[in-house]
Amino acid sequence: xxxxxxxxxxxxxxxxxxxxxxxxxxxxxxxxxxxxxxxxxxxxxxxxxxxxxxxxxxxxxxxxxxxxxxxxxxxxxxxxxxxxxxxxxxxxxxxxxxxxxxxxxxxxxxxxxxxxxxxxxxxxxxxxxxxxxxxxxxxxxxxxxxxxxxxxxxxxxxxxxxxxxxxxxxxxxxxxxxxxxxxxxxxxxxxxxxxxxxxxxxxxxxxxxxxxxxxxxxxxxxxxxxxxxxxxxxxxxxxxxxxxxxxxxxxxxxxxx
Numbered sequence: 601x602x603x604x605x606x607x608x609x610x611x612x613x614x615x616x617x618x619x620x621x622x623x624x625x626x627x628x629x630x631x632x633x634x635x636x637x638x639x640x641x642x643x644x645x646x647x648x649x650x651x652x653x654x655x656x657x658x659x660x661x662x663x664x665x666x667x668x669x670x671x672x673x674x675x676x677x678x679x680x681x682x683x684x685x686x687x688x689x690x691x692x693x694x695x696x697x698x699x700x701x702x703x704x705x706x707x708x709x710x711x712x713x714x715x716x717x718x719x720x721x722x723x724x725x726x727x728x729x730x731x732x733x734x735x736x737x738x739x740x741x742x743x744x745x746x747x748x749x750x751x752x753x754x755x756x757x758x759x760x761x762x763x764x765x766x767x768x769x770x771x772x773x774x775x776x777x778x779x780x781x782x783x784x785x786x787x788x789x790x791x792x793x794x795x796x797x798x799x800x801x802x803x804x805x806x807x808x809x810x811x812x813x814x815x816x817x818x819x820x821x822x823x824x825x826x827x828x829x830x831x832x833x834x835x836x837x838x839x840x841x842x843x844x845x846x847x848x849x850x851x852x853x854x855x856x857x
Contacts, residue, residue, distance in 0.1 A: 626668040638664040644675050670779035679773045690736040690777040700771050725761050735772040740782040
């Protein structure tokens with residue numbers, strides 16, 4: 601039976617097994633000797649598993665709930681919380697980058713260009729702060745320290761650096777080295793908002809439109825349908841999406857509309 605456990609309840613509970621209504625999968629086992637142990641039951645890769653999260657009062661109710669929630673997220677992401685207890689020493693971020701690149705290398709069909717971009721961006725902006733840190737020791741504050749100096753001035757670069765750090769951290773979660781991704785969604789709210797200025801396409805002076813249409817019409821490389829669509833767009837001032845998705849049912853050739 602589930603109980604909304606409180607510290608007072610945990611301290612005074614009679615021997616038995618209690619499910620925590622405040623955090624599904626978390627349970628409290630009280631032995632006849634009145635020792636109290638936190639136990640979590642959850643599915644990992646389709647198998648029912650049981651994890652010991654420590655004893656009360658060394659591990660309090662709030663800490664047990666926090667760890668149980670992290671384990672649930674890890675299992676949902678495809679990782680194995682049980683592996684956290686048996687994986688041994690976590691690799692450094694630099695070593696993890698090498699492993700992630702090796703995984704993706706076969707799918708990159710650009711003669712090493714993607715690998716070069718990964719390594720260059722992480723070398724220039726992330727390695728100084730993260731390179732020698734074990735992946736299980738990297739915090740959101742570490743990732744923020746990497747991104748904040750370039751988030752506004754070099755936003756596109758910063759966005760790609762974040763994506764690549766996130767990919768490495770997701771690998772660490774899947775391998776069981778940590779329960780969360782410090783470069784994931786939670787960091788988005790902490791990064792400064794960026795107002796991207798609107799940049800309009802340069803307009804062609806109306807006196808040059810006729811010559812431009814004639815140039816496109818006389819192109820030997822363009823398909824006839826492309827040239828006709830371009831001229832239709834110019835003459836009707838329709839939007840490009842409307843022209844590309846136009847259907848004959850929308851045309852009245854007799855009325856010329």
